[in-house]
Amino acid sequence: MIEEKDYKYILPGENNNPVEYQVKCHSMIIIGANGSGKSQLGAWIEKNNPNDTHRIGAQRALTFGNYIQQKSYEQATNLIIYGQENPTGEHNQRWGWDGEKWNYTSSLLNDYENVLSALVALQINQQEQFIKDCKLREKNGETHNVVPEMVIDKLQRIWKSVFPHRDIVIEDGKVLAGFEKDGQYYEYKGRDMSDGERVGLYLMAQSLCVPSDKTIIIDEPEIHLHRSIMNKLWEAIEAEREDCFFIYITHDTQFASNHKNSKKIWIKGFDGITWEWEEVQNSELPEQLLLDILGNRKPVLFVEGTHDSYDTKLYSEIYKDYYVVPCGSCSSVISQTKAMNSNAQLHNFKCFGIIDRDYRTDYEIEAYKEDNIFTLEVAEVENLFLTEELLQVVNRIMGFPDNSRIENVKKYIIEERFREEINKQICEAVVSELKYRLSVANISKRNEEKAKETLNKLFEEIDYDTIKTEQMTKFERVLETQTYKNVLRVFNCKSLSTSIGHFFKLDNKDYRDFIVRQIKGKRASDIIDAIIPYLPNEIPIECN
Structure with missing residues (x-):
């Protein structure tokens, strides 16, 4: 021995x-x-x-x-x-x-x-x-x-x-x-x-x-x-x-x-x-992430995307007082934010999560707030590049004398893109709500009969036609009112922000990188001020 x-x-x-x-x-x-x-x-x-x-x-x-x-x-x-x-x-x-x-x-x-x-x-x-x-x-x-x-x-x-x-x-x-x-x-x-x-x-x-x-x-x-x-x-x-x-x-x-x-x-x-x-105690968080958090001594912000994604590029410039952690998927943001907030060793660290709004219902959004997880005021992070306030900043940077280009962008997004894709958006919103309702169901893993009973009850409570009608009403109302801000709030289309650069005599594919370059330079405060209204106000930009 x-x-x-x-x-x-x-x-x-x-x-x-x-x-x-x-x-x-x-x-x-x-x-x-x-x-x-x-x-x-x-x-x-x-x-x-x-x-x-x-x-x-x-x-x-x-x-x-x-x-x-x-x-x-x-x-x-x-x-x-x-x-x-x-x-x-x-x-x-x-x-x-x-x-x-x-x-x-x-x-x-x-x-x-x-x-x-x-x-x-x-x-x-x-x-x-x-x-x-x-x-x-x-x-x-x-x-x-x-x-x-x-x-x-x-x-x-x-x-x-x-x-x-x-x-x-x-x-x-x-x-x-x-x-x-x-x-x-x-x-x-x-x-x-x-x-x-x-x-x-x-x-x-x-x-x-x-x-x-x-x-x-x-x-x-x-x-x-x-x-x-x-x-x-x-x-x-x-x-x-x-x-x-x-x-x-x-x-x-x-x-x-x-x-x-x-x-x-x-x-x-x-x-x-x-x-x-x-x-250092054992944690549900990956060990390197736990050590990074302890070593940085900053409040933590979990975000979607990777180190090279636009989520991280924007949030790192806006939330400079935070240790910004890209998690990949939205589910990882949710799980890691919850894990950190439940870790006794990290109780002195402020921790938040930001996720895209996507097709989430108001009920789902409110439920996440209990765990310090907040959603954007636009459907997805790419839409931050399309806000009217930001378009105005770009217009000024490029030196155009009036707002006609901004109006053309808004008209293009509402009429040529949103109107044409509204049925697809409604379908995806319905599927998203169905998935969420199934994901939060408390189905027993030990009792087969109880699991079956819970599932049958859940199916009885889920009315597909009602959900579809509600989603159709929501999207059609947004289209009918023609309110640009509301369109960005519900329109999920990642390629949208790579299709409007030409309105400002920029390459479409370079438009987002142009914004990222500006946010790192002399125009930083203008860019950030244009984006802040669409970020969760529950997360302070500066942490004292």
């Missing part, structure tokens, strides 16, 4: 007194917004447990010479652990003194050559120990063991898992990298490696040279590393150092969420002396 190792670490408790915790998992990730005191917390952990902690700061020099300086293992290890060959005093000399205080979080770590020296010294120590053991066994007439795996073997294994198409060789006091291409082998000096390769080698060597059973703290483990290799690197390093506990300090939520089986700590605040923190 294999016993799992228990790892211990400390965090500040009441009055910043160190409190010890114990876990089975191999690592912990500390996340928080910029300025939340993450790096200071890493320094605090180191200062309060210096003998068992080794911290790799965020500021790292990545240069080294052509040859590795030869030092004893004790010399080199002292230099990377304490910053001096013969450590004295209570302060770690690695962090430097600026004349007033020790720079625990802002000092540049310029120890690459010492790290390589320690790596080579450790390899030599292991080789010497093996030779010594072999000689002793031969003297006693015993067969000696096969050559064991040594530190550079481990480094090369980590390297290959991260950079599979590159070799790393450390021999004769040199670092060399190489690769094969078209049947030929190309070699280059270690100092000429890419930033990613050099920082990878540095972190591998640092982690392998640290003495046993340490807590290794890495501030900003993502620096100079492409996201595709970050988790590979740290998982490979952890696998080689199962004796150590790893603490990562980061604001990269993708790294944090992809690093599985790791405890996550969220820094809620730091007043310069004490930290407010808590463990």
Whole structure:
């Protein structure tokens, strides 16, 4: 039976007194917004447990010479652990003194050559120990063991898992990298490696040279590393150092969420002396989204669409005080808004959802408001590009002397588009209402008879002809009154906003992008003011 190792670490408790915790998992990730005191917390952990902690700061020099300086293992290890060959005093000399205080979080770590020296010294120590053991066994007439795996073997294994198409060789006091291409082998000096390769080698060597059973703290483990290799690197390093506990300090939520089986700590605040923190709990929200929300510390606005869709482009400019989260479908907006509002860990965060009006009934729209989910005053987000107020702004930007073009657009949308498609709109509205009524029915999943009874009752209550008559009356009244604003409120046609650019001497396909460009420039306030009347007034534009 294999016993799992228990790892211990400390965090500040009441009055910043160190409190010890114990876990089975191999690592912990500390996340928080910029300025939340993450790096200071890493320094605090180191200062309060210096003998068992080794911290790799965020500021790292990545240069080294052509040859590795030869030092004893004790010399080199002292230099990377304490910053001096013969450590004295209570302060770690690695962090430097600026004349007033020790720079625990802002000092540049310029120890690459010492790290390589320690790596080579450790390899030599292991080789010497093996030779010594072999000689002793031969003297006693015993067969000696096969050559064991040594530190550079481990480094090369980590390297290959991260950079599979590159070799790393450390021999004769040199670092060399190489690769094969078209049947030929190309070699280059270690100092000429890419930033990613050099920082990878540095972190591998640092982690392998640290003495046993340490807590290794890495501030900003993502620096100079492409996201595709970050988790590979740290998982490979952890696998080689199962004796150590790893603490990562980061604001990269993708790294944090992809690093599985790791405890996550969220820094809620730091007043310069004490930290407010808590463990990240399980949530119905995707973990990366949860970490993003915690790290941003802004009110959250869930919207339809993707990162590149017009929903996100518009809302991100209008709701600048919010963390805008594109969810894809309207059902995802609804589910994620509900999940966040029910998450006790996020109770201090304001959270809203915006969805298209589509063909929703007033009853459905009011029901969603209970969960802080609100609808637009137009049928869909694309119709925001068609509001009369916005058309007036475009007209002014293009320098046209009168409003004739605006009137032509309105006439085109009402007479040539809405009138021609009204029967299709009525049909889709009827189907939408039927789907909604079925979706909210409370049908039992455990009792077949009760489920059947509920369903039969629901069918009795749904009168197709009544629903169709109501929808026909609504749409025909809108057409009859010729009120442009009401047409935009009920007319669902995503291609509509790509058909009116020519009225303003713009390319039809470029019209929406033209608006997006304007909202990012000097006309931003005019564009936003033209759209605001069609947004839910329950969601404040500015959050204090």
